[in-house]
Amino acid sequence: MRKKVEVDTHMHSHYSDGSDSPADVARAAAAAGLKVACLTDHDSCAGTDEYIQTATELGVFSVPAVECSAIAFDAEVHILGYNVNHRSPEFIDGLKSITAMRDLRAQRMLNKVAKILGYPNPDIEEARALTESCGPYVGTWQVRQFFVIKYGVPMETVASLTKRTGAGFEPYDNSVLRSPVELVRFIRAHGGKAVFAHIGEFWRRLVKVLGEVDARVELISLIESLVGVGLTGLEDKCYKHNELEEAMAHQLAVKYGLYCFGGSDNHGKFTPEKKMGLPDKNPIMTKARFIQFLSDD
Numbered sequence: 001m002r003k004k005v006e007v008d009t010h011m012h013s014h015y016s017d018g019s020d021s022p023a024d025v026a027r028a029a030a031a032a033g034l035k036v037a038c039l040t041d042h043d044s045c046a047g048t049d050e051y052i053q054t055a056t057e058l059g060v061f062s063v064p065a066v067e068c069s070a071i072a073f074d075a076e077v078h079i080l081g082y083n084v085n086h087r088s089p090e091f092i093d094g095l096k097s098i099t100a101m102r103d104l105r106a107q108r109m110l111n112k113v114a115k116i117l118g119y120p121n122p123d124i125e126e127a128r129a130l131t132e133s134c135g136p137y138v139g140t141w142q143v144r145q146f147f148v149i150k151y152g153v154p155m156e157t158v159a160s161l162t163k164r165t166g167a168g169f170e171p172y173d174n175s176v177l178r179s180p181v182e183l184v185r186f187i188r189a190h191g192g193k194a195v196f197a198h199i200g201e202f203w204r205r206l207v208k209v210l211g212e213v214d215a216r217v218e219l220i221s222l223i224e225s226l227v228g229v230g231l232t233g234l235e236d237k238c239y240k241h242n243e244l245e246e247a248m249a250h251q252l253a254v255k256y257g258l259y260c261f262g263g264s265d266n267h268g269k270f271t272p273e274k275k276m277g278l279p280d281k282n283p284i285m286t287k288a289r290f291i292q293f294l295s296d297d
């Protein structure tokens with residue numbers, strides 16, 4: 001019989017690109033029957049305290065966590081950090097360059113849509129204030145909301161416009177990002193444990209840039225470097241992986257003695273297909289194993 005999944009350590013609130021407040025994410029985790037659930041907003045721990053307070057009240061174990069972006073071979077790498085010292089000013093400062101990159105992208109999206117609709121360039125702080133009920137993060141959803149709230153443009157019009165013109169999918173300026181090795185060092189230096197998120201997605205991007213043969217060599221070399229600076233886990237079971245990628249990730253984990261994770265990458269109502277607790281996957285992580293992972297050096 002399939003055992004119930006009790007650990008889901010990858011989810012987002014409206015402090016990054018999720019739809020819900022951290023407290024609501026914690027409520028959803030408890031309702032999904034999870035024993036362990038971590039909030040891993042992109043490059044921000046601004047929702048951590050609110051999340052952990054509610055999670056703890058509801059009997060869900062959690063630690064301060066984050067999903068950070070790095071860059072390798074022109075492909076984005078996401079590394080999850082668990083049990084990070086999220087109140088350290090140096091840590092918060094270290095996340096800021098990545099958050100700034102997200103704001104620059106949002107400003108470009110706002111300008112692009114405004115230009116098409118014939119409005120002046122919006123001020124991102126005005127957009128943030130107007131879309132406050134959607135959270136402090138300004139992403140594609142908030143960009144759309146801004147034009148609905150400020151100018152009364154119907155949501156369907158803005159949504160189809162951002163899709164059609166690519167304005168909702170502006171690329172990031174990746175040049176400000178750290179290398180994955182620097183990022184794992186950064187997480188470790190602030191008390192965290194580092195886990196390679198959806199490694200199969202990175203693999204796909206790497207193959208596009210380098211071709212399959214070189215991508216394989218570089219992936220192995222990258223994993224070895226990351227293990228050398230303290231990577232202790234990777235996600236093998238996740239929605240972004242097909243069966244082959246899942247198997248490849250699992251093999252890497254076995255070869256390098258890494259913990260396997262299977263987070264849902266839930267974004268609330270923005271990603272209804274990413275259900276907390278991955279009910280269609282076999283359980284691969286238990287609360288006891290997660291606690292062992294946190295204390296393992």
Ligand SMILES: [Zn+2]
Binds near residue numbers: 067078197198
């Ligand atoms: Zn990610």
Ligand SMILES: [Zn+2]
Binds near residue numbers: 010067
């Ligand atoms: Zn994520």
